[in-house]
Amino acid sequence: MMKKRLMAAVLAGAMVLSVTACGGQGTSSGDTQTPASTDNNVTSDAGNDTPAESEPAAEPAGPVELVVTTTFAGEDTNAQNYKDAVAAWEAETGNTVVDTSASADETFKARVVTDFETGSEPDVLFFFNGADSNSFIEAGKVVPIDEIRGVYPEYAANMNDDLITASMVDNKKYAVPVNGIWEAMFFNTEILEEAGVARPGTDYTMDQFKEDCEKIKAAGYTPIAAALGNIPHYWWEFAIFNNQSPATHLDIPASVDDASGQAWVAGMNDIKELYELGYFPENTLSATDDETFAMFTEGKAAFLVDGSWKVGGIVGACQSDPDDPSTLDADKLAKFDVTYVPGKGDRKATDLIGGITSGYYITRKAWEDPEKQAAAVNFVEYMTSDSVVPKFAQHAASALKNAPEVDTAEFNALQIKSMDMMAGATSLTGVLQDLFQGDCRVPTFDGMPEIVTGRVSAEEAVAEGLEIYSNQ
Secondary structure, eight states, X not given: OOEXXXXXXXXXXXXXXXXXXXXXXXXXXXXXXXXXXXXXXXXXXXXXXXXXXXXXXXXXXXXXXXXXXOSOOTTOTTHHHHHHHXXXXXXXXXXXXXXXXXXXXXXXXXXXXXXXXXXXXXSEEEEEOSGGGHHHHHTTOBOOHHHHHTTSTTTTTTBOGGGSOBOTXXXXXXXXXXXXXXXXXXXXXXXXXXXXXXXXXXXXXXXXXXXXXXXXXXXXXXXXXXXXXXXXXXXXXXXXXXXXXXXXXXXXXXXXXXXXXXXXXXXXXXXXXXXXXXXXXTTTTTOOHHHHHHHHHTTSEEEEEEETTHHHHHHHHTBSSTTOGXXXXXXXXXXXXXXXXXXXTTBOTTEEEEEOOEEEEEBHHHHTOTTTHHHHHHHHHHHTSTTTHHHHHTTSOXXXXXXXXXXXXXXXXXXXXXXXXXXXXXXXXXXXXXXXXXXXXXXXXXXXXXXXXXXXXXXXXXXHXXXXXXXX
């Protein structure tokens, strides 16, 4: 029976080297040093001293109710895996979970931050470990892993600490990871065949991509499924990446005039060119991401640049009952494949965006509650155990010390194609927009319609965003 080692073994080295974020404001590729507190993967002895062990809280007299918030919802591939794991933990412990999970969009991120600000935070949170978590870490609202280990020495002991991302605030590690992510390009093989377009390979370039988009457009299909007025995130990321390299992608410009700043401007103008060529949906500036995703799954658009979490949504769209895997139409799913985002300049197509960008936090509120402390720790340990993590990591990566072998017979065709695609990756670079977050993204995220229609120049939009970033 054919087996493959979980992708952690393939990508661990790449993650350690390339998911390092130059998170300091005004950092440019010309800087010779990066402060330790802004490096997403630097381990500092000073920042991670293990406290002396103390006694755990007394076991509660009866069942415990935990409020848990995660991103395992909606079209996330692991939404059902999460529900199954929670049900199993509840059955095993007698405790209950109040699930307040939601899809990971900007509204959800703002909700989480507001919950912490108002004292309404959950007991356990599965959330991003980049800049999005800075505010509640700065406020001391979550507990460092090493502090938890001072009471529960085996907490996250099955994880490779080098792959647990450190906070940009204090270089301490808070979030116990489950699965990594990648961003790539899905495509509809049937549309490509009808348009006379060859399947993209490892050396796919933007020039070839534009030629293919022209053929697809002439065949009566929309080349690219994207809602630029709603979720321009993935094109924003790769357009900038295509004007930099894995070595410089995470350098946030000091100004619009430096090399990184001009690379950002060039990236925005590359998206503008694709818009002007008519390769996005006609309603790309007003459509929602859900609407353009449906265009892709319904065979109306050829390409979709998105993340590994979208595998589940595509598979679900190929089931007569999205919640019942047994209703999968294998022939319909066979029409979908995944490949590399076309490259340009110093970035090869096989240079991907990805990493281990999220994990489980235990909040200070739960940690200091003697009724909840042990249950919260046990819940995270269960959800990040060697037996549960592989079900979530699937075709992506994990931080497990001993990644188990997985039987590909357990996976559907698109998951297997994803594994094959990831096996050909030449590098894995962190997510730039996770560092450049908040209001500074508004001029180029919310403002993308103004950029592509020429109402605001790319240079003006990038300059405005960088100005906001420098003053945050």
